[in-house]
Amino acid sequence: MLSRLGDAALWAVPAVVLAILPKCPVCFAGWIAVLSGIGVTLPVAASIRWVLVAASVVAMVYLTIRQAARLART
Template sequence: MNPLRRPCGAHVKIPRPRAAGFAGWMVPSVLLVLIPKCPACFAAYVALASGIGLSIPVADGLRTALILLCAASLGFLAIRKLRRVIQNHSNRQSSVLNKR
């Protein structure tokens, strides 16, 4: 029997690719780096990319919302990573204590 073939209905857990985790950090980071400081430049970039003209107050609000969204996303990813590190550390300590 071929070891690569599984019986019908056998579920295989497929790990998430590392690229997806990397992209989760890179997309908000790159957006934060590329967002212009002035609302007029942001409005011009939106107009060039989509053909939609924005007023300066709307562009300023949209730019601020995008910055907050990117910062919240990075904060969520950092907290999730920190929780995993703490959980792994506590699991290692409990396994060491159980061996004694």
């Protein structure tokens, strides 16, 4: 069973990803180039951005459902 700190960390990761993710594909492509040294095209950057957004939202929905189930048991 995870501790409260572990639970908080699980919630923090998708929230931080959503908070620091650039909103425009051009900025995201630049961000990828600066952090990795790899240049990507705008369509690829837009696709990667949407995958990260979707994964973060799915993670937050999963954590919400898990927390609701845990509260319902008590």
